[in-house]
Amino acid sequence: MTTVPLDIAFFRRFLDRAVEVVVASADHLTELDAAIGDADHGANLKRGFTSAAGAEAVAAAGTPGALLTAVGAHLTNTVGGASGPLFGTVFRRMGKVLGEAAEVTPEALGQGLAAAVRSVRRLGDSAPGDATMVDALQPAADALAASLADGGDVTAALRAAARAAVEGAEATVPLRARRGRASYLGERSVGHEDPGAASSALLVTALYEATDPELAPRRQEEPGRREEPQAAEVTPDAASAPAPAPGRVGVVLVSHSRDLAAATAGLAAALVGTGDPAPVALAGGLPDGGVGTSAELVRTAVAEAGEGAGVVVLCDMGSAVLTVKSLLGTGELADARLVDAPFVEGAVAAVVTASAGGDLAAVLAAAEDARTYRKL
Secondary structure, three states, rough: OOOOOOOOHHHHHHHHHHHHHHHHHHHHOOOOHHHHOOOOOHHHHHHHHHHHHHHHEEEEEEOHHHHHHHHHHHHHHHHOOOHHHHHHHHHHHHHHHHHHEEEHHHHHHHHHHHHHHHHHHHOOOOOOOOOOHHHHHHHHHHHHHHHHHHHOOOOHHHHHHHHHHHHHOOOOOOOOOOOHHHHHHHHHHHOOOOOOHHHHHHHHHHHOOOOOOOOOHHHHHHOOOOOOOHHHHOHHHHHOOOOOOOOEEEEEEEOOOHHHHHHHHHHHHHHOOOOOOOEEEEEEEEOOOOOOHHHHHHHHHHHHOOHHHHHHHOOHEEEHHHHHHHHOOOOOOOOEEEEEOOHHHHHHHHHHHHOOOOOOOHHHHHHHHHHHHOOO
């Protein structure tokens, strides 16, 4: 039975491997994200992991637990979007479970990974089959625990975990995303590997590779390592996503407050990230800047947002809804559809989905789905 000490040297090898594989795979991860997200997953992870390697707190860590905790805190603070808190949680939770021990047992490592997965599932309200990072992490944790329970050494157990993580990530391709940004696309998310699951599989593989300093040159032969993506793997959606697409669905935000409408539009645009946002027009407040709803501003906003693919209108409350309904009733807003959705969450879902190329039905469905977002 091979004995690999799970000491600070092991976990620093893991961090080195993680940085190397994230850098090497950044473009591929971004291509995956371009098809169903905002095309910045690889760039965000690359920035977070490369800077973590040189962070003062990471360099000063003297135990495995302290190292993982420091990396997790750094990722939370530097990785954009949902990936920051999610991957940060993985590392911080594992670090907490490993505690202050100078060398941890394989069983403790398994417990740490299992605890990390539970925390991520709670944080993202996700489960296996939702097409998220959980689809890679849960099988990895289960395989690691099963191998150790069967008497396998830590190298064999981590090898099994890496294989399970890669298979889990690949299994997200036929799934319809039910959580995260990709869920806004509905059926359009089917056929794309989840970028969070793909990057999680890379990190679990890096953990396996850390069992042997000589593994790096042979990565292409190992079960947890896939060949570098070829150009043919890039889907048409991914290749075209960053470019502006004519005929997108427009979004109109009707609010009693000009400032509220502008702030909501700004939040939605920020969450689109590096992609090209769909047209968003505001009908906030009265023409003189006062609080209220203006039919004329609504008409103008719908005309501005239209690109021929329809316009989705979101209202904050009361007279905003009545004003839009009256205009729809007279046929003045022929290309517009009023959606029953919470103003902020619905606006974000609509703008992100429209920006990703969703048609009118997909944008309406994404906004309406925001009604079911649970916060407790």
